[in-house]
Amino acid sequence: MLSRRQVNALREFEPGQDVVVSFYLDVSADRYPRREYQVKARTLIKEARDALDPGLSREVRRAAEGDLDRIEQFVALGFQREGGTRGLSVFACEPRGLWQAYPLPGPVPDLVVPAATPYLRPLWLQLYDYPRFGVVLLERAGARFLEVAGGQVRELETATSDVPSRVRRSGWAGLKGRRIQRHIDDHVQRHVKDAATRAVALAGEQDWDYLVLGGSAELSGQFVESVVAPWRERVLGVLPLPATARPAEVQEAVNRLHAEVSRTRGRRALDELLAAVRAGGQVVTGLPGTLRAVREGAATTVVVDAGFSALGFRCPACGHLDLQAGSCPRCARPLVEEPDLVTELVELALERGCQVERVREAPRLDQLRGVGAMLRYLPAPGP
Numbered sequence: 487m488l489s490r491r492q493v494n495a496l497r498e499f500e501p502g503q504d505v506v507v508s509f510y511l512d513v514s515a516d517r518y519p520r521r522e523y524q525v526k527a528r529t530l531i532k533e534a535r536d537a538l539d540p541g542l543s544r545e546v547r548r549a550a551e552g553d554l555d556r557i558e559q560f561v562a563l564g565f566q567r568e569g570g571t572r573g574l575s576v577f578a579c580e581p582r583g584l585w586q587a588y589p590l591p592g593p594v595p596d597l598v599v600p601a602a603t604p605y606l607r608p609l610w611l612q613l614y615d616y617p618r619f620g621v622v623l624l625e626r627a628g629a630r631f632l633e634v635a636g637g638q639v640r641e642l643e644t645a646t647s648d649v650p651s652r653v654r655r656s657g658w659a660g661l662k663g664r665r666i667q668r669h670i671d672d673h674v675q676r677h678v679k680d681a682a683t684r685a686v687a688l689a690g691e692q693d694w695d696y697l698v699l700g701g702s703a704e705l706s707g708q709f710v711e712s713v714v715a716p717w718r719e720r721v722l723g724v725l726p727l728p729a730t731a732r733p734a735e736v737q738e739a740v741n742r743l744h745a746e747v748s749r750t751r752g753r754r755a756l757d758e759l760l761a762a763v764r765a766g767g768q769v770v771t772g773l774p775g776t777l778r779a780v781r782e783g784a785a786t787t788v789v790v791d792a793g794f795s796a797l798g799f800r801c802p803a804c805g806h807l808d809l810q811a812g813s814c815p816r817c818a819r820p821l822v823e824e825p826d827l828v829t830e831l832v833e834l835a836l837e838r839g840c841q842v843e844r845v846r847e848a849p850r851l852d853q854l855r856g857v858g859a860m861l862r863y864l865p866a867p868g869p
């Protein structure tokens with residue numbers, strides 16, 4: 487499943503003469519139980535071929551058509567929809583040696599974008615909606631490592647440490663015992679430290695966004711102390727689970743914890759935003775102002791009503807978002823209607839590195855007018 491590192495690698499792709507084809511397809515089993523998405527892919531590819539820029543050189547056009555054909559074939563023959571896969575993305579540019587296909591845990595809009603660089607906006611939303619969690623279930627004499635990512639759970643490894651039958655206490659002799667309420671034997675402490683080191687190594691290898699712990703308050707407290715920055719801040723919480731929990735239980739508990747943490751974070755962001763509105767701080771509310779702030783790079787945190795949606799317009803070539811129809815102010819192409827401008831705005835904000843919080847906090851949300859943002863500066867008034 488998709489990781490942040492993969493998206494960043496695609497982002498590094500330097501534009502050249504060639505066309506990069508970015509392809510997104512909703513392949514959800516509930517909508518397409520018998521893989522009817524293959525028919526839809528054929529139509530999308532045909533439309534994209536017909537709509538290729540007539541100004542392309544013959545060579546570039548032929549390469550782009552070849553990429554479109556390969557994508558169509560891949561959907562028909564190569565791609566296997568597995569459980570938990572609801573979207574598919576493919577990025578192709580044969581002349582530059584690019585071919586990446588990623589099954590995605592969440593649905594995506596059906597989209598073919600031929601452009602100079604990969605079109606990545608929907609992927610940022612996937613990363614946001616489906617973070618990658620490393621789970622460490624701690625015991626006094628062992629640690630179990632799992633991964634919850636992309637709607638799936640994976641057992642990674644188990645570490646065991648030999649528990650000596652007679653625990654050496656000499657290391658603790660000089661310490662003021664009364665003040666050490668959490669009395670952890672030094673071998674247990676060493677083992678927890680090892681688990682923390684291993685977790686950080688795995689976090690790097692597996693491109694995790696968060697760590698989640700399981701085990702007693704003592705052990706997990708010790709773990710957090712042993713874990714290096716920035717991972718200490720990325721420990722999401724402690725699961726009320728035994729080290730023997732089934733993977734499905736772990737997955738469910740992780741999802742519940744994440745939902746809870748997101749709710750708390752969203753509520754706090756909304757509080758801050760509304761307080762700043764009252765104080766006349768550097769904030770905007772409402773769609774026009776927020777869109778402008780995100781587009782200009784002035785927004786730091788975007789808070790959006792999870793039920794808010796709006797129609798708008800999007801440039802099919804450069805991705806510019808607008809509330810008015812007409813031609814793109816950046817590249818003069820005619821703008822196309824965008825039925826879900828709010829999702830596009832969220833994706834753009836994520837791509838720009840903003841913190842995004844989707845909240846369900848009626849009635850306080852009314853003051854927000856759908857969406858708002860904290861700003862690093864007040865953008866100049868304008869269209």
Ligand SMILES: [Zn+2]
Nearest residue numbers: 801804814817
């Ligand atoms: Zn444009």
